[in-house]
Amino acid sequence: MQRKEFRELTSVEDARILVNGIGMQPKTISILIENSIDHIIAEDIVSRVDVPSFNKSVMDGYAVRAEDTYQASETNSCTVKLIGSVPAGCQDRFFVGDGEAVDISTGAPIPQGADAVVMIEQTKQQGNDISIDRPVHIGENIMRAGSDIMRGERVLRKGTRIGSREIGVLSAIGKREVLVGSVMVGIISTGDELIQPGEPLEPGKIYDTNSYALNAGVIECGATPVIYGIIRDNDLDMEEAIDTAAGECDIVLTSGSTSAGAGDIMYRVIGEKGITLAHGINIKPGKPVVIGLIDGVPTIGLPGNPTSALTIFNEFVAPLIRRAIGASTDPKTVITAVLGTSIRSQGRHQLLPVGLVRGKVYPADKGSGAITTLADADGFIEIRPEIEYMDAGTPVGVTLFGDVTRPDVLFVGGSCPGIDLLEDLTGLRIRVIGAGSSGGFSAISNGTADIAGVNMPDASGEYNMPIIKRMGLSGVVLIKGYRREQGLITRHDSEISKIWDILEHRLINRNRGSGTRALLDIKLGELAGEKGISLREMTSSITGYDSGAKTHRAVCDAIMNGRADVGFGLRSAAGEAGLKFIKVAEEEYDLLVPKHLLDIGEIRALRECLVSEEFAGRLPAGIFVYEDSGKRIEL
Numbered sequence: 001m002q003r004k005e006f007r008e009l010t011s012v013e014d015a016r017i018l019v020n021g022i023g024m025q026p027k028t029i030s031i032l033i034e035n036s037i038d039h040i041i042a043e044d045i046v047s048r049v050d051v052p053s054f055n056k057s058v059m060d061g062y063a064v065r066a067e068d069t070y071q072a073s074e075t076n077s078c079t080v081k082l083i084g085s086v087p088a089g090c091q092d093r094f095f096v097g098d099g100e101a102v103d104i105s106t107g108a109p110i111p112q113g114a115d116a117v118v119m120i121e122q123t124k125q126q127g128n129d130i131s132i133d134r135p136v137h138i139g140e141n142i143m144r145a146g147s148d149i150m151r152g153e154r155v156l157r158k159g160t161r162i163g164s165r166e167i168g169v170l171s172a173i174g175k176r177e178v179l180v181g182s183v184m185v186g187i188i189s190t191g192d193e194l195i196q197p198g199e200p201l202e203p204g205k206i207y208d209t210n211s212y213a214l215n216a217g218v219i220e221c222g223a224t225p226v227i228y229g230i231i232r233d234n235d236l237d238m239e240e241a242i243d244t245a246a247g248e249c250d251i252v253l254t255s256g257s258t259s260a261g262a263g264d265i266m267y268r269v270i271g272e273k274g275i276t277l278a279h280g281i282n283i284k285p286g287k288p289v290v291i292g293l294i295d296g297v298p299t300i301g302l303p304g305n306p307t308s309a310l311t312i313f314n315e316f317v318a319p320l321i322r323r324a325i326g327a328s329t330d331p332k333t334v335i336t337a338v339l340g341t342s343i344r345s346q347g348r349h350q351l352l353p354v355g356l357v358r359g360k361v362y363p364a365d366k367g368s369g370a371i372t373t374l375a376d377a378d379g380f381i382e383i384r385p386e387i388e389y390m391d392a393g394t395p396v397g398v399t400l401f402g403d404v405t406r407p408d409v410l411f412v413g414g415s416c417p418g419i420d421l422l423e424d425l426t427g428l429r430i431r432v433i434g435a436g437s438s439g440g441f442s443a444i445s446n447g448t449a450d451i452a453g454v455n456m457p458d459a460s461g462e463y464n465m466p467i468i469k470r471m472g473l474s475g476v477v478l479i480k481g482y483r484r485e486q487g488l489i490t491r492h493d494s495e496i497s498k499i500w501d502i503l504e505h506r507l508i509n510r511n512r513g514s515g516t517r518a519l520l521d522i523k524l525g526e527l528a529g530e531k532g533i534s535l536r537e538m539t540s541s542i543t544g545y546d547s548g549a550k551t552h553r554a555v556c557d558a559i560m561n562g563r564a565d566v567g568f569g570l571r572s573a574a575g576e577a578g579l580k581f582i583k584v585a586e587e588e589y590d591l592l593v594p595k596h597l598l599d600i601g602e603i604r605a606l607r608e609c610l611v612s613e614e615f616a617g618r619l620p621a622g623i624f625v626y627e628d629s630g631k632r633i634e635l
């Protein structure tokens, strides 16, 4: 038999381009949440319910009217009359009137009329008399409906990998099934020397490692592996196995039989059944790879050496699977460290396994034949083909093994569709913590956020700067963002047309600390001024003023399902929900970043995106860039 030689190795860059060019049809299936672990969510998950769905008690105690307890003290307790009891899970049947109380358990619905729960420990019962020795305020020990998750909130993003926490969220909103990406990956091991783990080892034989390591790798990507077992080194058996796998799966992986040895026939089988896109990549470990297509099914002949097989899997196959399955994140984590020793490299693009000891990098290479090369290493460093020598002390990027998905950027602040768009356009993983503008200012001030989104007006109508000055923030940069139209949101058949109509209707307000709520307060303050009353007097007469929807979308949802008549929020949100919008103001939405992060890659990418034409063009109606967008104010 003729020996095949690798005359023309494909470069790592070209191999990446080639794999990226393979078209994959996204497929989805609906599965039970209990079976969904490690799968990738194929749709945005929006809650159809409030969590909790009713105002509930977080303590064992007595539901009362807070007013009745205001005079209570340890020396002078007050007494209320017990009129019944509400265990968890029951429908509330009671009305708590003045001077009355209902015995309530943790998790039970607050009865009508009551607005606070007194902890059992702060009471004494004598017959039907409950004496209370400490005042409670309105809302104390009550978890309000929707305060965990608001109906209409996007709780999970398309492309997210499902873990126990995600399954917790899915079940909390009542979803029993979830739509996930579906990709089947066939796995074939080849070699006369292979034996299945668990069988006795015979002379000259080794255990099949690749089937199991690749099986796990496929699951880690969120896809479904199908193990076809060990195929002996003969053409017919291999052809049959590959035919079956290519007929049943979306991607086929083989291992072994790809090198230039006489018995290595995988490249020929793939070439005869389909087309060969590459044979041999200029990489170490892993040079003998075949990448082909059989009836449109990507078929990858991985090297037999376990370390090589896994390295090629991680570098070229995992990205293909993740793309096919719609995963939004590439779980690679790269950290910077310095070489603890000098390193020589020869000619090939090397992915050198390394160990990390207190920030210093040491080679952990036992050769590509050893499986413990990878298991004992913490990650690898990439050495380009033209580099022959690296000195101790050279800074290097270490790609860590394992799939810790760390976000690129931690964002805290006011919720905004503009931020979602920045995330989509830059491809960055932005962890958004919707804490309102004031949450954003605090998170920058105490160093926990990388970036804050703020739209906080002060009484003069100036945005953000007055608050920054008042807080005495320094070492920060305010990047002017965009303008947003804010106004009343109502149903189309509503007669509401101007801001003072709020007084006559049920309002769904935003959460305290949100810039949007502050803007409404300013507008209501102006109104109060006209009427010659205080803002407090004004707001206390508004039904629903104390509500606190966490997002614009949740505001719209409350109006759509009739829980409120009017809200205050973005035109874009109203438009998306098909609701009427009456413009009241235009506000400034800015980004606040610590100065030392201004020039890191991620923040730079966001800044560039902010002033790009594509961003301007894709913003929803009611949000627009203007001449100040991208301007920087250093403090």
Ligand code: AMP
Pocket (backbone or CB within 6 Å): 189, 190, 191, 193, 194, 206, 207, 208, 209, 210, 211, 255, 256, 257, 258, 259, 261, 264, 303, 304, 305, 306
């Ligand atoms: P090959 O490309 O078939 O010549 O295989 C290269 C090396 O990898 C040989 O030492 C094989 O014994 C070894 N090898 C091939 N397949 C596996 C496998 N599934 N598990 C462990 N080692 C393997």
Ligand code: MG
Pocket (backbone or CB within 6 Å): 190, 191, 192, 233, 256, 257, 304
């Ligand atoms: Mg072999």
